Amino acid sequence: MATDLDAEFPCSLQLDVPFPTARLSSIAEKAMSVDAELSPLVRRTFSTVTAPGGGDDGEQSVLRVQYKATTNRMLRVSVNSFLxxxxxxxxxMERLDADVLKSGPIEPQPGPFR
Known part of the structure; x- marks a missing residue:
């Protein structure tokens, strides 16, 4: 069945968005997953994972978003909307959340795009 899905949705992209805490990545996941994907030609899944080097305390966390689409154009449009x-x-978060205020602005993290 997985091969049928990949054949139907051949274009894919995985985005990893780092957050300073697991709580913030969870909030972002909940806020973003409320809206269903508008097009039936696109599939999107959200998950949160511990960032590499995040340690046992789970401080750093990553919001992982996986997209699959029927065409590159549909993938681009959906990802642009997500961004x-x-x-x-x-x-x-920067303006209202206490954790972010304590740690300062969220800085872009270097890393490869997937």
């Missing part, structure tokens, strides 16, 4: 929404979520 706009993510920018809004991050802006709200």
């Amino acid at each position: 706009d929404s993510l920018a809004l979520v991050l802006e709200v």
Whole structure:
């Protein structure tokens, strides 16, 4: 069955968005997953994972978003929309969340795009 899904949705992308705490990545996941993907030509899944080097305390966490689409165009449109929404979520976190205020602005993290 997995091969049928891959044949139907051949274009894919995985985005890893690092957060300073597991709580913030969980908040972002909940905020972003409320809205269903508008197109039936795109599949999207969210998960949170411990960041490499995050340690046992689970301080650093990553919001992982996996996209599959029927065409590169549909993938691009969906990911662009997601990035706009993510920018809004991050802006709200920076302005309103106590954890972010203590640690300062969320800085872009270097790393490869997937």
